[in-house]
Each structure stands twice: as C-alpha cells, then as structure tokens.
Amino acid sequence: MSKALRLSEKWFRRGLWLVAVVFAGFLIGLGGTIVGDLPKVEKPLRVEDFLDRTAADRLRASIQETGRTAREGRDALDQARLKRRVAEADTQAARESFQNWVATRRATQLSEQDPEVVSRTQALDRLRQAERTAQAEEQRQDQVLLDARQREARARLQLQEMEQEATRKMNAEARRVELRVFLYRLALTLPLLVAAGWLLRTKRHGTWWPFVWGFAAFALFAFFVELVPYLPSYGGYVRYIVGIVVTVLVGRQAIVGLNRYLERQRAAEQLPDAQRREELSYDTALARLAKGVCPGCERGVDLRSEKIDFCPHCGIGLYDRCGQCASRKSAFAKFCHSCGTGKGVGLARLVEGVA
Ligand SMILES: [Zn+2]
Ligand SMILES: [Zn+2]
Secondary structure, eight states, X not given: OOOOOOHHHHHHHHHHHHHHHHHHHHHHHHHHHHHHHGGXXXXXXXXXXXXXXXXXXXXXXXXXXXXXXXXXXXHHHHHHHHHHHHHXXXXXXXXXXXXXXXXXXXXXXXXXXXXXXXXXXXXXXXXXXXXXHHHHHXXXXXXXXXXXXXXXXXXXXXXXXXXXXXXXXXXXXXXXXXXXXXXXXXXXXXXXXXXXXXXXXXXXTSTTHHHHHHHHHHHHHIIIIITGGGOOTTXXXXXXXXXXXXXXXXXXXXXXXXXXXXXXXXXXXXXXXXXXXXXXXHHHHHHHHHTTBOTTTOOBOOTTOSSOOBOTTTOOBOEEEOTTXXXXXXXXXXXXXXXXXXXXXXXXXXHHHHO
C-alpha cells in the first residue's frame, strides 16, 4: 500500500479505517449475541431432575407427617406434664394433712377414730394411684414425641443423602454440558479464524480491505475473548495452542515478507537510475522524501544539503537541473518548481498552449 500524500486521500483512508472498526464492532456485537444464546441450546440443570422423584416425595411427606406428629406430641406432653404436677401437688397436700391429723390423734388417743385412719389412708392411696397414672401418661407422650423426632431425623438424613447423590450426578452432567457448549463455540469461532487468516493473506490489499480487516478483528475477538467464559479446564490448551499456531503463521509470513523485500531492494539497486525512478510510484517517492529517507533504498539521507545530488548508499539521483532554466530541483518532481517545465516533454507549455 503506497503512502498517499494527497490530503483528501489521507482522510478517505482514515474514514475507511473507521469503517473497518465499525464493521468489526457490529460483527462482534452480533457474534456475542449468537454465542451468548448458545447455552440456551442446553436446558438449565436442576438437582430435582436427578432425584428419584417418588422416593423423594415419599420422604418429604414423611418428614411433614412426623413433624406434625412431633408438634402435637409436644403439646400433649405439656398437658400431661401439667396434669402430673397437679396430681403430685394433690398427693403432697393430702399427705401433709394426714400427717398432721395422725399427730393430733396420737396426742388425743381417741380409739373411736380408727375407722377414719383407714378411710384417710385409702384416700391417700387413691391420690397416689392418680399421680402414678398421670406420670405414666406423661411418659407415654414422651415416647410418642421421641419416636416422631427420630423418624423425622431419619427421613431427613435419607433425603439429604439422596440430594447429595443427585448433586453429584448434576455436576457431572454440568461438566458434559460445558464441554458441549465449548465445542459449539469452537465449531463456530475456529472456522471464522481460518477464514479471517485466508482473507488477510489474499485480500488485505484489495479494494475491500476495510471489510477484510474488520472481519479479521472480529474473528480474533470471537476466538480469543468470547470463547473464554466457556472454556472447560483444558480449554486453555486449545486457546493457547491455536494462538501459538496463528503467531507462528503470521511471524513466518512477516519473516518471508521481509526477506522478499530485502531481495527486491537489492535487485532494484542493481538497475540503472532511470529505470529505478520509473518503477517508483510518485506518491511512494514523495512519502519517503517527506520522511527524510532515500526514495530508492529507504536509508537516511540529508536532503537539505545543497551539495548532495545523489544517494550515497544506492546512487539514485535525488536532485538534478531543469532542462529549461537549469534550476536545481528534486529529481522526482514532475515539474520544475522554477519555470514549470514538465519532465522530458515540455508538458507545461503544451498545457498552456491548449488553455
Ligand atoms: Zn539510496
Ligand atoms: Zn526550470
């Protein structure tokens, strides 16, 4: 690509680079959307899908059932405990009253009160019996509660084990899904990269170069950036190996290109001055002169010096004299800056004549 010096051409070229960037941006956006939709090809995984549904439901129902039993059992136990305490208090009160009465009787020694001793003792025994019954009821409720709690704990443990097993299965499946999504992405982005490589190799100087560069930028982005979130553990290998291959190909191309350029340059420096001048495009020559290098060999030359007319490195003529007015002028200029005479033919005068 020759470096143009025409102002509008320069700006057109910048505009075309902008086209390349915008084109790449839209392609990247589109690619990102497509690649982002890829995981939807796979349905999302849930632990529930890996459980034995009927067994899990049975366990859950059992947990709920035993939970309710335990709650009811706790209420019943509270009631039984209260009743037992009341019975205990009754017995205690009766016992104290009886002991007081017995003490009084001993003091009075009234033998006609013996039947009352018997009846009071019997009443105390009945209270004791009632207390014992209340105690037994409390213990029974305690047993019911304990049974319910243990059944609930067992069911929970069983469910937990089932869920752990299901989670293990789900994780294994998730790894397989990840691998599949990675392969989809690879199948999508690798051909893009190959296509971009081919386009760059063959069409990068063509008329449609902004689209070629835009597409290449998109392909690089798609492969090295958008593939990343879905790389499984070994995905890094794929990325780096492809990166190495691409770098080697590009580097090899650059080295071959450099050697070819040096070869061409050496061959060109062997040619006679006039022929070399003809083979150089006007714009290329001007661009090189503007950079302060020899247009023929691209080595540095002091172009401002009045004494240097030829490149000291390759011998190409840099300045000559106008055929018309003998002014010293750039050998690459098409017209004499002093009298306007065209190179070779009196082109300027011809143009003047026509006008
Ligand atoms: Zn030179
Ligand atoms: Zn002149």
